[in-house]
Amino acid sequence: MRRTRILTVLLALAAGLLTGGPPAALAAGSPATAAVAADSYTWKNARVDGGGFVPGIVFNRSEKDLAYARTDIGGAYRWEEATKSWTPLLDHVGWDDWGHTGVVSVASDSVDPDRVYAAVGTYTNDWDPGNGAVLRSADRGATWEKADLPFKLGGNMPGRGMGERLAVDPHDNDVLYLGAPSGNGLWRSTDAGVTWSEVTAFPNPGNYVQDPTDTSGYASDNQGVVWVTFDESTGTAGTPTKTVYVGVADKENAVYRSTDAGASWERVAGQPTGYLAHKGVLDAENGYLYLAYSDTGGPYDGGKGRLYRYATATGTWTDISPVAEADTYFGFSGLTVDRQNPGTVMATAYSSWWPDTQIYRSTDSGATWTQAWEYTSYPARENRYTMDVSSSPWLTWGANPSPPEQTPKLGWMTETLEIDPFDSDRMMYGTGATVYGTENLTNWDDEGGQFAIEPMVRGLEETAVNDLAAPPSGAPLLSALGDIGGFRHTSLTEVPSMMFTSPNFTSTTSLDFAETNPDVVVRAGNLDAGPHIAFSTDNGANWFGGTDPAGVSGGGTVAAGADGSRFVWSPQGAGVHHTTGFGTSWQPSSGIPAGAVVESDRVDPHTFYGFKSGKFYVSTDGGATFTASAATGLPAGDSVRFKALPGGEGDVWLAGGAADGPYGLWHSTDGGASFTKLPNVDEADTVGFGKAAPGASYQTLYTSAEIAGVRGIFRSTDQGVTWTRVNDDAHQWGWTGAAITGDPRVYGRVYVATNGRGIVYGDTAGTDPGPGPDPAGRCSVAYTVSNQWAGGFQADVRLTNTGTSAWDGWSLRWSFPDGQRVTRMWNAEHTASGGSVTARNTGWNGTVAAGASVAFGFTGEGSGADSLPASFTLGGEACSTG
Numbered sequence: 013m014r015r016t017r018i019l020t021v022l023l024a025l026a027a028g029l030l031t032g033g034p035p036a037a038l039a040a041g042s043p044a045t046a047a048v049a050a051d052s053y054t055w056k057n058a059r060v061d062g063g064g065f066v067p068g069i070v071f072n073r074s075e076k077d078l079a080y081a082r083t084d085i086g087g088a089y090r091w092e093e094a095t096k097s098w099t100p101l102l103d104h105v106g107w108d109d110w111g112h113t114g115v116v117s118v119a120s121d122s123v124d125p126d127r128v129y130a131a132v133g134t135y136t137n138d139w140d141p142g143n144g145a146v147l148r149s150a151d152r153g154a155t156w157e158k159a160d161l162p163f164k165l166g167g168n169m170p171g172r173g174m175g176e177r178l179a180v181d182p183h184d185n186d187v188l189y190l191g192a193p194s195g196n197g198l199w200r201s202t203d204a205g206v207t208w209s210e211v212t213a214f215p216n217p218g219n220y221v222q223d224p225t226d227t228s229g230y231a232s233d234n235q236g237v238v239w240v241t242f243d244e245s246t247g248t249a250g251t252p253t254k255t256v257y258v259g260v261a262d263k264e265n266a267v268y269r270s271t272d273a274g275a276s277w278e279r280v281a282g283q284p285t286g287y288l289a290h291k292g293v294l295d296a297e298n299g300y301l302y303l304a305y306s307d308t309g310g311p312y313d314g315g316k317g318r319l320y321r322y323a324t325a326t327g328t329w330t331d332i333s334p335v336a337e338a339d340t341y342f343g344f345s346g347l348t349v350d351r352q353n354p355g356t357v358m359a360t361a362y363s364s365w366w367p368d369t370q371i372y373r374s375t376d377s378g379a380t381w382t383q384a385w386e387y388t389s390y391p392a393r394e395n396r397y398t399m400d401v402s403s404s405p406w407l408t409w410g411a412n413p414s415p416p417e418q419t420p421k422l423g424w425m426t427e428t429l430e431i432d433p434f435d436s437d438r439m440m441y442g443t444g445a446t447v448y449g450t451e452n453l454t455n456w457d458d459e460g461g462q463f464a465i466e467p468m469v470r471g472l473e474e475t476a477v478n479d480l481a482a483p484p485s486g487a488p489l490l491s492a493l494g495d496i497g498g499f500r501h502t503s504l505t506e507v508p509s510m511m512f513t514s515p516n517f518t519s520t521t522s523l524d525f526a527e528t529n530p531d532v533v534v535r536a537g538n539l540d541a542g543p544h545i546a547f548s549t550d551n552g553a554n555w556f557g558g559t560d561p562a563g564v565s566g567g568g569t570v571a572a573g574a575d576g577s578r579f580v581w582s583p584q585g586a587g588v589h590h591t592t593g594f595g596t597s598w599q600p601s602s603g604i605p606a607g608a609v610v611e612s613d614r615v616d617p618h619t620f621y622g623f624k625s626g627k628f629y630v631s632t633d634g635g636a637t638f639t640a641s642a643a644t645g646l647p648a649g650d651s652v653r654f655k656a657l658p659g660g661e662g663d664v665w666l667a668g669g670a671a672d673g674p675y676g677l678w679h680s681t682d683g684g685a686s687f688t689k690l691p692n693v694d695e696a697d698t699v700g701f702g703k704a705a706p707g708a709s710y711q712t713l714y715t716s717a718e719i720a721g722v723r724g725i726f727r728s729t730d731q732g733v734t735w736t737r738v739n740d741d742a743h744q745w746g747w748t749g750a751a752i753t754g755d756p757r758v759y760g761r762v763y764v765a766t767n768g769r770g771i772v773y774g775d776t777a778g779t780d781p782g783p784g785p786d787p788a789g790r791c792s793v794a795y796t797v798s799n800q801w802a803g804g805f806q807a808d809v810r811l812t813n814t815g816t817s818a819w820d821g822w823s824l825r826w827s828f829p830d831g832q833r834v835t836r837m838w839n840a841e842h843t844a845s846g847g848s849v850t851a852r853n854t855g856w857n858g859t860v861a862a863g864a865s866v867a868f869g870f871t872g873e874g875s876g877a878d879s880l881p882a883s884f885t886l887g888g889e890a891c892s893t894g
Contacts, residue, residue: 048720049736051727052843053774054852055743056821057473058489058504058763060770061404063496064474066442067173067311068115069430073122073182073351076434078152080128081447082115084168086474086768087746088130090153095859097471098447100769101153102130103743107723110746111140112147113768114167116193117178123185123249128153129205131178133165136194137229140164146178146190148205159205163196170222171235171261171309173345173362173427174290179240183247189274191237191258192217198237198258200274214277216268220261220288222309235261235309239289243324245296246271255324257301259289261309267292267322282329284320290362290427291347295354299324300377302332304359306343311425311444314343314363321378332378334359346371346429352436360426360441367393367416369423371441373456382456384422391415396456397422397465403507404467406496407446410513422465423448440468445496447472473770479522480751480763480771482702483530484658486551488755489763491771492520492535500552504773505820514555515542521567525551527614527658532576534595536567536583544583545570547594558595561586571612571620573634580620580635582610588622590635604629604638611654613683615661621684623652623666628684643680643687648673651749653698657711658756667696667715677715679732690732694718702754702762705729714762716748725752725764725774738762738774745769777843777850790815791891793824793884798869804835805874809851811891812865821858822866824851824891826881832874840868 065084072078077093080101087102105112114134121127130153133144144165147156166172171193181187190199190208198214201207218238223231239259247253252273257280260266266289267280287305294301301322306314317340319333333344346360355377361370371384385395393416401407401420411419423443431453432438440449449468455461479492489501498520499508512520517537526532533548535555543557544564566584573579579595582588587606589598605624613619622629622638626648629638646652652668662683669675677696678687696717704711713728725739725748745766755761760776792812799806813819828847840851851868860866884891 048722048726049734050740051736051738051776052740053738053743053776054823054841055739055772055774056504057769058491058501058771058773059507060406060473060475060493060496060499061467061507062407062446062469062472062474063493063770064476064768065311065425065444066447066472066474067425067427068118068175069428069440069442069447070118070120070176071430071433072120072125073433075122075125078120078125079430079432079440080118080120080153081442081472082118082130082167083472083474083768084172085114085134085476086766086770087113088115088118088153089472090128092471095470096468098469099153099471100473101149102132102147102156103745103769104156104741105132105746106741106744107718107747109142110767111135111142112145113746114140114165116144116165116167116169116172117176117190119176119178119180119188121180121185122182123180126150126152127180127185127204129178129180129188130156131165131190132167133161134168135230136164136166136169136233139228139230146188146201146205146208157206159201159208161192161199161208163192163194166193166233169193169233169235170231170311171220171238173311173425174235174238174259174261174288174309176239177237179242181247181253182242182244183249184252187252189240189256189258191240191260193233193236195234196236198240211274213275214258214268216260216262216265216279218261220263220309222313235288237261239292241292241294241301243294243296243301245299247273257292257294259292259303261288263288263307266305267303280322281327283322284318284329284331287316287318287343290343290345293347293349294324295349295357295377297354298377302347302349302357302359302378304344304347306345306363308343308363310343310345310362311427312363316340317343317361317363319344319347319359319372319378330378332374334372334374334381334383342370345427346441348430348439350431350436351433356431356436358429358431358439360429362426365424367391368418368421369426369443371422371426371429375457384456387416393418395462397450397463400464400466404446404469405507405509406499406511407467408510409516410510474768475770476767477765477771478520478750480700480753480765481523481525481533482753482755482763483525483533483551484527484756485530488757489771489773490523490525490533490552492523492537492751494519497537498523498535501771512546512552512555515539515546515557517544517546517567519567522569524570524572524612526572526576527574527612528617529576532572534570534572534579536570536581538566545581545595556594559598561589561598561600568607569609569611571610573612573617573620574614575617577617578634580610580612580622580631582606582608582622588635588638590620590631592634599636601631601635602637603640604631607650609650609652609654610635611656613661614656614658619662619683621654621656621664623650623654625650628666628680628687630684641684641686643684645674645689646678646687647675651697653751655699655701657701659711665699665713667699667717669695671695677717677732692719692735693732694721697749698752698765700751700753700762701756703756703759705759711756712754712759714752714754716752716764725762727760727762738776743772743774745772777845791886791889793891793893795826795880795884795893797878797880800878803873804871805832805878806869806871808867808869810865810867811860811886813860813862814892816862818862819858819860822853822860822886824884824886825849826884828881829879830875830877832872832878834870834872837870838868839866840870842870
């Protein structure tokens, strides 16, 4: 179903090298020679900041400011202290290996901080056809090598907040352990993650399953071996640590220990039973192993929990829970120790959904506790913290809850919480929607003091994208997202102020706008109680709910008539319906089966289209009646997405299929009466349109497809006769089959839906950038040839923001007068065409404050004269030089 190849194209290779593309060890198959052009694109996220579950944060124990975060479906990230942001590390994961965007564990090597490991795989049942793997990097995640495993891993399975399952020996960093799910036991590598073998002496592969009756294999999978912790006091540098503790998903036998470096194992005597140990954190200085227990595996469930302390020298177990067992309605997790002051311990009530999560703190090894908030006189509560979510304002959810609930919430699904091992004042924790943190944590301990919490999530984009729309006017982009509904993106570089509300869908499944009246927008989605359809008459800024037909259970797909006067809706749980006006009176549509995908013609407001199980359907009476087209040869299944061309009546493109049947891209110019399959497209899963290329009359096509044996994101400016690959091997984002659209106002710009890496958008070097980051006269460039030799030279460039507001990204252009050519550039990315060069910011130096400068350099080949460039432009406007 999902196949990929590596395209060896010089420009794509150059882009991969500049951005830290994957090494040859990650190539899926040999390089393919393809009759497909390639364009060098710059890729960014349309900012949401967060949007999904972050089950793990890991700090390196030997290097300050080095930290990693893992997500359940959206890859792994590295913290960048200079910019207070996260850098994605697994964007190279391709279509074939889409499951490797789910990260079940991350381990940072404290002996060699350049080394980092990720255990990847999304599902242990047949939803993910591939096995798991352990990825290893010797350059902090810039490039990776892969060790395939003979079993699956479950980054998005029940129990994914327990851990960490992957651990590096703090004394012999060639030794790693991995706790496996599904009864596969404990695994070990003795060659720094290159090869893995089962620890056959380990006695217990786990037995806990969330729901034994689940026939899908999702909730009925054995959650397995869930964490590994080393006692660093029992080893010396260069030899394996002697004492190792391992947590197992078994309520009667949750903790095991080896005292001979893993040669033999025994159940730790005297341990509590009836609970699962979500976390095991060891304070070697004081000789305590702390354990956070819950009655279930999480991350959603958990009704009872305990905290225990195990004295490693005496074998004494002590219940140090901050509340009585009878008073818990949650399990414990998010366990951490302050490495600067090891007697300080913290833990979370991860499954306390209402009224809020809870965080507990002890400064005496668990003898006494304080909590982040407590009741004064119910329902009034007093907080030890303040929260500022102005950087991610949607985290309030637009809510106005009654006490004791508050908005924004402290969090939920808080399975990870970590105190910076070098800074007692810094703490980060993950939630179901973001990463929160503080840099004055010790204020907690002052009488009447408060510590300040704010999002620490910039750069971490974790939304699953279901649909995208780029109207010809108004906001440049509208999005339909899982979990947080979706947004009206008035800016691609700023976080939207609020998700869609009134109603606030848990997930938006489909959205559309009226082509000739784009102020009219409709969306459909999922909601536990309330309407599954909503309308806007101001381009998505404000919304009102419609009325559901009987039986609706989910959003399905929805289409707006070209002029916004009528709508067709194919919801889950009910058949296709149509309405005039804004959905107060839906009528069943005839001639089309339930579950059909529906779209509208973008010219004729009375024409709608549908597809179901190999058949294309057409309505010319506003959706009242549909007629099956005579077209044959279309995909037999329902993995199909199609769109009608804006401005082209009856012009329809259809993508989809499966490996065991028709699969590709089809085009109709007669309103679906007949379709022609494009012979040069092997497979296609999405199709979208954008502004026509200069000199072209037909809109630009975009698709996520396999063309000439290569999987990628493709663009065609000649109605599919020829194609250009616009992504590269470093930018693949796993599965990209949900939606794609070009920008109708900016040629070359394309928006791509990912399943966990948010909305990515790309601009070609030839893209009309629109307004520059600052107008003319507000930038200056100092260009210096700092070294010169026969046939070559080195130049240094300093770009200064002479304006009054900060830049969020920059792109500097110039032309060489004597045929010079850049051979290597640092501290910037570059593209070139002839003597024209564009240098763009990297991921870490895009923000330039007013009055500040950014510097980069390059080496080049020259003709001997090597005259200086005459001018430089930023955003199409000239910079001063000097």
